[in-house]
Amino acid sequence: MLIPQGALVVSCQARADNPLHGPVYMSAMAQAAEAGGARGIRANGVGDIAAIRAVTKLPIIGIAKVWDDRFPVYITPGIEQAAQIAKAGADIIGLDATPRPRDGEPVARLIGRIRAELDREVFADIATPDEGRAAHAAGATYVATTLSGYTEETASRRSDGPDLELLSALVAELPVPVVAEGRFDTPDLVAEAFRRGAHAVVVGTAITNPREITRRFVRAIGS
């Protein structure tokens, strides 16, 4: 298992409309995270992953976000994307492990193929305890709370900070490492996730998105 117990993993992602978009900034961000004590990096897309691979030996959870109006699943929907990011240097493949429709084979089969054909660990992004159970049964290496609040069924949970209840439910039930991810935006919340038995915590926006961090400050001063 490549992500050690107790690890802070930093997600270094910036969409095309973000001034920090692209491999130059994201690899610098990953180096900064490593210097600060991160023990893993999450990154999106072949370009960013390859550039990050070139500057660090930390384990990389690679994802490939592909938006398609026909399907709700956009995080590594199929084996082709998984193979591309594995080749670019991802040690661990992150994917949407909900049972929602995707452009590709059912997720249980996809998880099996990533393990068998690509020889990579699988990081399953889910939103409910049932989805966590299914991901574990399909052979996921890690199960993560990433998608709570971002699926139709769980949309109402988005406004309430991170889904600590889901985290605790997964920890109580699953024998695989459970990772806390999604809206863990303060050091106290990260500490709380570990108190609840998280194996690792992934933090993105609160560390690597200065635009959102600035917005938070601006909102707080009401200007």
Ligand SMILES: CC(=O)N[C@H](C=O)[C@@H](O)[C@H](O)[C@H](O)COP(=O)(O)O
């Ligand atoms: C739902 C979805 O697409 N989540 C994405 C997954 O890669 C990222 O946009 C998040 O930034 C990441 O999960 C980390 O979470 P946060 O930025 O809240 O710390």
